[in-house]
Amino acid sequence: MKSNGNGFEEMVAIQLAVRSWPGQAKLSAEDLGLKEDEVPEIFRLGNKRLYPEEWRQMFGALANKARSYLNDHSYPFVVEYVRAIPKRNLARMVERLEELKADYLARAEEFVAHYEAIQEQWREKYPDIWPRLAPHYPTKSQLRRRFDFFWSIFDIKGAEIKEGSAPEIIEAYQRAKEELQARYEEMVEEAVVYLRKKVLEVVTNLSARLKDGRIVRNDTLESVRRMEDWFRDLNIFGDHQVEEALGKLRASLNGTDYEALKDNEALKQQLAGLADQVAAAAGKLDDVSTISGNYKRLIDLS
Numbered sequence: 001m002k003s004n005g006n007g008f009e010e011m012v013a014i015q016l017a018v019r020s021w022p023g024q025a026k027l028s029a030e031d032l033g034l035k036e037d038e039v040p041e042i043f044r045l046g047n048k049r050l051y052p053e054e055w056r057q058m059f060g061a062l063a064n065k066a067r068s069y070l071n072d073h074s075y076p077f078v079v080e081y082v083r084a085i086p087k088r089n090l091a092r093m094v095e096r097l098e099e100l101k102a103d104y105l106a107r108a109e110e111f112v113a114h115y116e117a118i119q120e121q122w123r124e125k126y127p128d129i130w131p132r133l134a135p136h137y138p139t140k141s142q143l144r145r146r147f148d149f150f151w152s153i154f155d156i157k158g159a160e161i162k163e164g165s166a167p168e169i170i171e172a173y174q175r176a177k178e179e180l181q182a183r184y185e186e187m188v189e190e191a192v193v194y195l196r197k198k199v200l201e202v203v204t205n206l207s208a209r210l211k212d213g214r215i216v217r218n219d220t221l222e223s224v225r226r227m228e229d230w231f232r233d234l235n236i237f238g239d240h241q242v243e244e245a246l247g248k249l250r251a252s253l254n255g256t257d258y259e260a261l262k263d264n265e266a267l268k269q270q271l272a273g274l275a276d277q278v279a280a281a282a283g284k285l286d287d288v289s290t291i292s293g294n295y296k297r298l299i300d301l302s
Contacts, residue, residue: 010236012090013154015082016070016097018063018104021146023050025136048129050136051118055111062107066100066149075191075234078183084156084191086236094151101149108147115140156184192237192291196282199242202227203249203282207275210268218258224275225250239291245278 024047049056073093074083085093111118119137123130138146161173202223209216228250235243252274261267 010087011084011156012087013077013079013082013084013156014070014074014090014093014151015154016067016151017148018066019146019148020056020059020063020108021138021143023056024048025050025133030132048133050122050133052121055118058107059104059111062100062104066097066104069096069100073230073234075194076187078180078187082154084187086234088236089233090153097151104149105147108144111147112140112144115143188237189288192239192288193285195231195234195237195239196242196288199227199231199246199282200279203246203275203278207272207279210272210275216258216261216268221253221256221258221261224253237291241287242278242281245274245281249274249278 026047070083070093073089074085077084119134122133126133161170165173206216206220206224208214209220228246231246232243249271252271256267256271261271
């Protein structure tokens with residue numbers, strides 16, 4: 001990786017926000033037919049829900065799908081709920097997020113279109129409590145604004161100090177920059193370990209299945225191919241040993257499927273051996289500091 005003198009040139013930070021209307025209102029003692037002083041202090045009242053659970057689950061599943069995609073194609077970042085990705089992968093990342101956004105917002109429009117029917121369903125189902133539910137429903141225009149799906153992308157660099165700043169401000173910025181520099185360097189080492197652990201999970205599963213005589217289905221073989229693509233995409237740290245070992249395993253898997261493998265003991269042994277070589281490279285932690293150290297020397301937040 002090259003440094004532009006002011007942060008990471010080949011990496012960007014990305015934060016995803018997916019919002020929906022929670023559709024909840026605080027439960028009161030009156031809702032339960034009680035007086036306030038009749039609720040024991042050991043109990044804490046929860047919420048009453050303003051629309052059916054299946055809608056909430058659907059929005060939750062779509063949001064989780066988007067976050068899982070982002071998490072699976074990025075590294076943990078030093079700031080909570082923010083991820084880091086190689087800049088070379090950004091266009092593909094945004095293209096997929098646009099697809100997920102379109103799906104999510106289409107469902108939001110569907111929910112808004114059914115809004116009156118949903119309220120009527122709740123009014124008929126819970127007539128006794130409806131008068132205490134009704135005030136908590138937003139208008140249709142307000143409701144639509146509660147749903148959103150967007151992301152923010154940031155260059156990774158240190159804060160710039162304005163010329164002529166007071167000495168104490170310069171000192172504070174300098175301390176913050178040094179702390180951030182240390183955090184970024186930790187992130188690099190953690191990212192190398194993170195990538196290796198993911199690889200290790202996949203190849204040890206393949207090796208164990210081959211050695212134990214268990215069925216190795218096409219989806220297991222495909223998971224190794226996907227892992228090789230994934231690692232190559234995210235490996236901007238120069239972890240050549242793992243990448244090369246994975247490449248050899250992937251090359252041996254080309255043209256191989258369940259039918260070709262099931263009765264071919266020699267091929268099983270060959271693939272198990274190659275998987276073990278990948279596992280040995282990925283499981284070795286004593287060279288992580290060397291790999292990350294080479295990369296960290298290029299980090300400059302000044």
